[in-house]
Amino acid sequence: MSTGxxxxxxxxxxxxxxxxxxxxxxxQRITAVALAALGLWIVxxxxxxxxxxxxxxxxxxxxxxxxxxxxxxxxxxxxxxxxGLQVVIEDYVxxxxxxxxxxxxxxxxxFLGAAASVLAVIRIALGT
Amino acid sequence: MxxxxxxxxxxxxxxxxxxxxxxxxxxxATGIALSVGLLLVAWVLxxxxxxxxxxxxxxxxxxxxxxxxxxxxxxWSLAFHFLNGIRHLWQxxxxxxxxxxxxxxxxxxxxxxxxxxxxxxxxxxxxxxGA
Numbered sequence: 001m002s003t004g005x006x007x008x009x010x011x012x013x014x015x016x017x018x019x020x021x022x023x024x025x026x027x028q029r030i031t032a033v034a035l036a037a038l039g040l041w042i043v044x045x046x047x048x049x050x051x052x053x054x055x056x057x058x059x060x061x062x063x064x065x066x067x068x069x070x071x072x073x074x075x076x077x078x079x080x081x082x083x084g085l086q087v088v089i090e091d092y093v094x095x096x097x098x099x100x101x102x103x104x105x106x107x108x109x110x111f112l113g114a115a116a117s118v119l120a121v122i123r124i125a126l127g128t
Numbered sequence: 129m130x131x132x133x134x135x136x137x138x139x140x141x142x143x144x145x146x147x148x149x150x151x152x153x154x155x156x157a158t159g160i161a162l163s164v165g166l167l168l169v170a171w172v173l174x175x176x177x178x179x180x181x182x183x184x185x186x187x188x189x190x191x192x193x194x195x196x197x198x199x200x201x202x203x204w205s206l207a208f209h210f211l212n213g214i215r216h217l218w219q220x221x222x223x224x225x226x227x228x229x230x231x232x233x234x235x236x237x238x239x240x241x242x243x244x245x246x247x248x249x250x251x252x253x254x255x256x257x258g259a
Contacts, residue, residue: 029217029220032213032216032217033217035213036210036213036214036217039206039210040210042169043206043248047248047251047252047255050252050255051255054176054179054180054183054184055180057176057183058176058183061173061176070173073169074166074169074170074173077166077169078166081159081162081163081166084156084159084160084163085159085160085163088156088159088160110163113166113167113170116170116173116174117169117170117173117174119177120170120173120174120176120177121173121177123177124173124176124177
């Protein structure tokens with residue numbers, strides 16, 4: 001690689017450790033632990049909702065504890081999904097431009113999904 | 129400089145299939161499937177916030193044959209990703225790396241995922257899908 005007249009220090013500056021290398025790994029595990037518990041809960045809720053009409057299904061989610069756990073679930077789940085999909089794209093998509101577009105699209109989609117779900121839970125809980 | 133046809137080291141194709149490869153690949157595949165499944169969760173919540181008509185649309189989708197196939201797939205994906213995720217968390221603690229234990233844990237996850245799926249759908253079928 002041609003570096004011209006730049007010194008090794010000039011090249012290395014700003015490219016070293018940002019002290020955040022393990023951040024992705026750690027957040028993926030923390031959301032995983034949360035989702036292990038919340039995943040069981042969401043199956044329970046889904047089975048409960050099976051034989052419900054609209055009014056009772058809405059009342060089920062509107063219960064304070066269920067509303068709080070549902071908020072925790074959608075935030076943890078969309079966050080965990082973004083982290084996981086990011087790694088899959090990094091590993092398998094090798095076309096630079098396409099990879100960038102996909103990464104940003106996944107981040108936007110996960111944020112929109114989480115935001116829409118959170119707003120919906122708040123509306124259900126507050127009855128608006 | 130020509131960049132054509134550089135030799136690659138032997139990869140997936142030269143190895144005999146073993147349980148470790150299956151759990152690794154399926155964990156990623158089920159993760160992608162569950163990411164799509166989250167859209168259904170969002171749809172249900174938005175429908176509940178919107179009103180009875182929107183809720184009826186989701187219920188109709190879930191009761192259609194394509195909806196049922198997807199729901200069974202998502203149930204199994206969740207069961208597998210859940211069990212295999214716990215195996216990964218366990219291994220992140222440095223536990224279970226002896227070859228015999230490692231292989232056995234993989235089989236427990238794979239078989240357990242089908243057992244959990246069967247349990248959930250036994251609940252669905254005995255309770256009946258009203259909606």
